[in-house]
Amino acid sequence: MYLLGFHPQPSTQKLVCGFPIAKIGVIFSLVTGAATALCIDILNTHDIKLARRLYSFLKPNDVLLGDRAFCAYADIFSITKLGCDAVFRKHSSRTTTMRKGKIVGDCDKLVTWYKPKRCPKGLSKDKFDALPSSITVREIYYYIVIPSFRTQKVSLITTLLDRTTYPTLKIVQLYYQRSSVELDLRHLKTTLDMDVLRCKTPSMTRKEIHVYLLAYNLLRSLMWDAGTTYNTPPLRLSLQGTRHHLISFLPKFEAAGS
Template sequence: MTLRVQILKDKFNSYLGLPFKELLPASVIEQALSELKIRYYQRLFDPIVTLWAFLAQVLDTDKSCHNAVSKVIAYLAGQGVEIPSTDTSAYCQARSRLPEKFLEKLFSQVGQSLEEKLGTEHLWCGRNVKVIDGSTVSMPDTVENQKAYPQPKTQKAGCGFPIAKIGVIFSLATGAAVALCIDVLNTHDIKLARNLYSFLKPNDVLVGDRAFCAYADMFTIKNINCDAVFRKHQSRTTAMRKGKIVGDCDKLVTWYKPKTCSKGLNKDEFNALPPSITVREIYYYIVIPGFRTQQVSLITTLLDEGTYSTLAIVGLYGQRWDVELDLRHIKTTLGMDVLRCKTPSMVRKEIYVYLLAYNLLRSLMWSAGTTYSTPPLRLSLQGTRHHLNNFIPELLAAISTKRLKIYRTLLEWH
């Protein structure tokens, strides 16, 4: 058993361990297991082998457990060891034994490790920018999934699928996902956001759409030494004559505390809000020939117009679209829009593994871009996955001295 496990670790390390060796080597996984005090028996599918097989499974176009087990059998073939059964039960049981906290920790750790590679040239006005957005994922129609993540109430029973809502914070500079929240479908985006603010670091700038623009949230974000740039909620009207003018289409305005406690806040949180806050409002127009002219109003806590110019903030909000593409990549390119697991616990684990795989691909794109002087965000995530999957046979077959040369070729041809 020990020999087979070591063979599998060596095989996985040949293609997953090499591209991602700085972010997810076996030592990092073992350290996470140790910190969480996770004990396990010496099985063929120990946590390390199971995790790497799980990652390979979500990165492949064929995401079946049978395909994952088939790869394990192929890796052991010709090694002079006992070949495991083609039955998937052992692998599926091993996946279910992976603690959710373990996968969450690895996902967060890889995202933060990539953040640590940022230099001052990658920052916006000397600040690290995070972008927040929400989306949904569907899953198999099982009793357990329906109970935990009910289908839309507008659908008749038996005519829909369970749907979970996710909130994700991405790094604008690296494209990596740095925080995740999972809840039921009817959860408002702002509730997801309030569960994610704790992942922000001092001096971060958070960018989001109008769903996150609320009085309490502007105060909360500023109170943790961060700043926000949100599109103004449609319920607030733009009064052109009010406020202190600081530039063209740019002014400082005073927001007053709501008279009643809004949903999502308890009385203590509502009572802790100040009577008023000063925010900056920037409004501009988007003119596209053939379309109706659209006015956009931004609300931000970045009050210093000397440091943060009007054009800089407008340009920053324009980059929020990148998050829409990031979510599309995770759901469509990697295939997370329709999950495969049949229990709520495994659904959450599957989401964490998808985001972990996404972050590992982002790390590969970062290495390729910084090595060959190409902006990493201009590289194709789908292309990166194709290159990685196509280079796997060569990485597995090569001797150690030749493997590094193949890896450098993988980076060069992004």
């Protein structure tokens, strides 16, 4: 029960009937699949709070992909201030219309967003006051049509404003790859068995999570080396297969070291 003071149980569980649960936020590289940043907090922490702690790990010219939870005025400004760009799905609270903004292509336009009148929850007053009165973003919308299913409309918001350099279709294809983060998290929790941690103190659980990420990045490094050596896309290789091969070769590595 050492963890209950730091990572409480879900409110639906009775005390000692279940496990304390932590929540993690991770940035994965779309090129290598490796984890590049991590933060850990309690279960009820909103995703946007975790994301704001991860922005400091971004490097200039990085492009951050995210779902609609991160598509906020303050966050888009914070990302561009770091010299980075973003591609987010548009938040459902914002309406989509082609009557406003500058049309730059089919289903593609530049729009002006204005600073919220009230300070959003989770944002300090100092940071809110530092926000500009308006920002320009690019809005792209398209439809997903699957026979026998309801047609789904998707609206994207991006800071990649130059349509010549960043064509509409390329932005749509880029966002389509965002779902790979779900597979990366599944690899961490399922393939590497990180869904249930063994340590019982906050400091040790943090160390345990970091060790899992080290092991995950080791596998991604091996996949990258193998893929680039044999002209195969590294992300097409199996992480589970790489893990099995590494385990089978460990005795040989140990024998060579001795």
